[in-house]
Amino acid sequence: MANGILPGDKARAVLEKESKYLCAAAAATTPIVWKEALGATVVDVDDNRYIDFTSGILVANVGHSHPKVVKAIQEQAGKFLNAYNSAHQLRADLCERLTALFPSKLNRALLLTTGAEAIESAVKIAKAYTGKNEIISFNGSFHGKTHLTMSIGGIRQTKEGFGPQASNVVHAPFPYVYHSYYRDEAACVDSCLQQLRETMATSSTGSIAAVVMESYLGSGGCVVPPARFVQGVRQLCDQHNIVFIVDEVQAGFGRTGKMFGFEHYGVVPDIVCLAKGLSAGVPTSAVVAGEGLMKALPPGSASSTYGGNPLSCAAALAVLDVIESEGLVQRAEALGQVLAKRLKELEQKYPFLGEGRSIGLVTGLEIVEDPATRVPSPALANAIVNEAIGRGLALISPTGLYGNVIRMMPPLVISEELMNQGLDILDEAMAKVSDDVSKTQAGE
Ligand SMILES: Cc1ncc(COP(=O)(O)O)c(C=O)c1O
Structure with a gap:
């Protein structure tokens, strides 16, 4: 799993080279510099491993390099x-x-x-x-x-x-x-x-x-x-x-x-x-x-x-x-139910998770300042994504109309165990951000 200090040395070198030569509008928005990916796992150039909740932006439904x-x-x-x-x-x-x-x-x-x-x-x-x-x-x-x-x-x-x-x-x-x-x-x-x-x-x-x-x-x-x-x-x-x-x-x-x-x-x-x-x-x-x-x-x-x-x-x-x-359509339906249940649990646990939507194996986590006002919070969404990536969960940057929605879309071949591990990481990341918010509010 990722060691929390990202990007690593090799990743930093690639990012620096890209920042010199790549059109900035196409620049990476997360620090994961991919080396290889198989099934639902990504390995970066510093050999950090990630559970993949991106599917390479919904491309690898059958898993990476099947x-x-x-x-x-x-x-x-x-x-x-x-x-x-x-x-x-x-x-x-x-x-x-x-x-x-x-x-x-x-x-x-x-x-x-x-x-x-x-x-x-x-x-x-x-x-x-x-x-x-x-x-x-x-x-x-x-x-x-x-x-x-x-x-x-x-x-x-x-x-x-x-x-x-x-x-x-x-x-x-x-x-x-x-x-x-x-x-x-x-x-x-x-x-x-x-x-x-x-x-x-x-x-x-x-x-x-x-x-x-x-x-x-x-x-x-x-x-x-x-x-x-x-x-x-x-x-x-x-x-x-x-x-x-x-x-x-x-x-x-x-x-x-x-x-x-x-x-x-x-x-x-x-x-x-x-x-x-x-x-x-x-x-x-x-x-x-x-x-x-x-x-x-x-x-x-x-x-x-x-x-x-x-x-x-x-x-x-x-x-x-x-x-x-591999019966992947049925698999997405069944795993989607497990995913939806866990999102509801997270909704109960974290007030900033205003709504945990999903259909099959794609989600939208609506991160808000307060569930009553529903004011979007891109800052908290970004903090959660960064925490999760540092812990070994590959995610894309928050999107949505207000930049506050965390989207997760694992390959349809992911095992239930690995998907749950990914959701545990998300839970830890949310707990950390929740803790930080409480400390800020308490003026610590
Ligand atoms: C719903 C939808 N339509 C169209 C596109 C455009 O596809 P492409 O990037 O292959 O041009 C995308 C890409 O993300 C999409 O999500």
Whole structure:
């Protein structure tokens, strides 16, 4: 486990070199300098070990460097690495496997490279299909950092300083019950649906091609919408001939305890965007939609250099095999229940843990100054994360709309014992921070 003095000497050298040559906007936000990772364990360059609660930002659902995925990549690497738009067996196989995971109306796949590229392409499909041009998306959502996707996103930090955003994007409120005016789920959902109807009828031009929605707000702080809200959105899309695009870039491939997040809500989207967990680290994304929608794209308008490359396809096919053979969706559901129970215990123990939300194996710990006022506390959230990392728990920096949400997302292959050890570390870190707060308040 980590020794508490981070970064170590070797890590410091790497961080210093990066600080000289790497674009600062992409700089590391935690002191862990990765050397290797296997399953749910990370080792840094100073040989500190960490229990991984990041999954490399929700990528390693099947665990880091799963032997079957590594083998598939190694075997393919010796054959050929790119074929641009030429047909090959692995691309055909992956499209077949992917579409088989969805209800039958979603029967075509487009293979691309990043999550943002998948969202951009989904929007193009919706515009080409409907002949309309406006997009509705939600406050607090994150869909990527390209110009269009940051504009569709509803997080200020992503777009601040970049001037006028892409036009024809209109935002509506998302049911973030914890920070809502009502603090009541039913009232919050009613209000959000009402405001969405109003947005469509007033600030929109009326030429709405698509509604784009994450199946839970990820970067926005792991905010899980009530099913009634998602069903209401689906209904409005049907009523107004709007394409319903669901962003499953981080929710997909078992993370939420179902293969895809939208399955929790009893709806079927028109277009689904996939990436991250799809191929465990080899950049791969996909858009899955019905034939009618896909056909709206003019020939040649949707390919990209690395889309459907054989390395990605080989990795993704191996990932799908692992998810199936190791029962990872069911595993995420079962372990998710253990996780949720422990979060409730922590809520009772630490008043600054205003809410411990989770869905499957992804959480949002809402760290606040006081549970009554619910004023977000990024400072306490950062202190907890730093304490936990020093004790050997790999976490990402706090995110969420107010920078106060600790997100934890272990690989789905983590053992219950290791996950509990990770949660014990979190508990210790919270106890330490709680102690520090008490001392400060007592003027010590
Ligand atoms: C929900 C969601 N959509 C889209 C993206 C963008 O994916 P990428 O970083 O691969 O472009 C992300 C990345 O974190 C995401 O979480």
